[in-house]
Amino acid sequence: MYQKKFEDMESLTEELIEKLIARGFTSVESLCWLNEEELAEKIDIDQDLAKKIISEAISFVDQKPLSAVDLLAKEEKRQKISTGSELLDELLGGGIYTGEITEISGEFAAGKTQICFHMSINVQLNQEKGGLNGGVYYIDTEGTFSSTRIAQIAQSNGLNPDDFLKNIAVTRTYNSDHLIFLVMNVEKLIKERNIKLFIIDSIASHFRAEYTGNEKLVSRQQAVMKLAETLKQLVGRLDIAIVVTNQVIATIDENIFDKSPHPALGFAWAHRPHQRILLRKGRGQARIARLYDSSRLPDRECIFFITEKGISDKEK
Ligand code: GTP
Numbered sequence: 558m559y560q561k562k563f564e565d566m567e568s569l570t571e572e573l574i575e576k577l578i579a580r581g582f583t584s585v586e587s588l589c590w591l592n593e594e595e596l597a598e599k600i601d602i603d604q605d606l607a608k609k610i611i612s613e614a615i616s617f618v619d620q621k622p623l624s625a626v627d628l629l630a631k632e633e634k635r636q637k638i639s640t641g642s643e644l645l646d647e648l649l650g651g652g653i654y655t656g657e658i659t660e661i662s663g664e665f666a667a668g669k670t671q672i673c674f675h676m677s678i679n680v681q682l683n684q685e686k687g688g689l690n691g692g693v694y695y696i697d698t699e700g701t702f703s704s705t706r707i708a709q710i711a712q713s714n715g716l717n718p719d720d721f722l723k724n725i726a727v728t729r730t731y732n733s734d735h736l737i738f739l740v741m742n743v744e745k746l747i748k749e750r751n752i753k754l755f756i757i758d759s760i761a762s763h764f765r766a767e768y769t770g771n772e773k774l775v776s777r778q779q780a781v782m783k784l785a786e787t788l789k790q791l792v793g794r795l796d797i798a799i800v801v802t803n804q805v806i807a808t809i810d811e812n813i814f815d816k817s818p819h820p821a822l823g824f825a826w827a828h829r830p831h832q833r834i835l836l837r838k839g840r841g842q843a844r845i846a847r848l849y850d851s852s853r854l855p856d857r858e859c860i861f862f863i864t865e866k867g868i869s870d871k872e873k
């Protein structure tokens with residue numbers, strides 16, 4: 558279901574939309590609660606127009622529940638993208654799903670970016686080979702995107718690098734506002750370029766660099782929530798998979814028994830991903846992935862390797 562915006566409403570002019578936003582209205586739904594006198598008074602219009610706006614808003618709001626059977630059919634239609642490792646795919650219930658936000662977190666060199674690189678190739682393959690014949694939009698917030706490494710993964714898997722690199726659109730962001738702006742305006746690009754995989758590598762870096770100190774925590778949480786909400790809406794209405802990497806931070810609170818590293822950005826972000834994968838380093842190129850917080854799968858772990866060929870089940 559596509560969530561309607563003020564811009565979709567015929568009864569609203571740009572000027573009226575500005576007035577609504579200035580008065581704190583953020584969604585079409587927020588108009589449905591008002592009566593015409595209240596709306597007329599709040600944005601200084603006559604009651605006939607207010608009535609028209611409210612009835613249009615009500616007609617937009619989805620009131621008919623779907624049966625669980627319909628929802629099952631919808632869930633079964635979701636498609637999967639292979640990570641490159643069969644074991645990691647199995648851990649995820651077959652791969653990374655469209656219609657879902659998947660978070661990959663872990664310490665430095667844990668393999669977060671390498672998984673994104675390999676998936677940027679795999680999503681372009683056909684379904685039999687673990688892909689969706691789709692393109693990639695890659696937001697690089699840390700400056701670690703590497704066409705050379707993606708070309709190497711393609712080549713060592715017997716693929717022509719140029720065929721794959723051309724379907725990966727990349728933006729390097731310079732601050733959190735830039736990131737939020739891009740995400741809020743990404744829909745056109747996704748549709749034009751048949752994007753099936755949208756990657757943000759990583760979601761945490763700008764926020765952690767810009768919002769330092771406890772006094773900035775509230776505004777940071779608000780900015781993260783805005784980004785998270787926009788991502789949730791995108792994945793809900795477009796047939797894409799969203800993969801977001803996240804840094805980990807150590808627990809320093811004396812009262813918390815479990816001191817193991819956990820993903821950054823706190824509660825504002827923690828409940829948004831449909832599943833979370835935490836990576837840790839094993840011996841050599843081995844990596845351990847732990848799946849948790851999945852709405853459809855139990856917590857569990859698997860091992861994979863980072864090799865010249867990308868993400869793999871074999872060490873060499
Ligand atoms: P940060 O971005 O620093 O937080 O880490 P990350 O989790 O994104 O790490 P990344 O995915 O970049 O993994 C880096 C690791 O991948 C390196 O330490 C190497 O172990 C491995 N790696 C990268 N390129 C190659 C390669 O060409 N061959 C092999 N065998 N391993 C590689």
Ligand code: MG
Binds near residue numbers: 669671
């Ligand atoms: Mg990285």
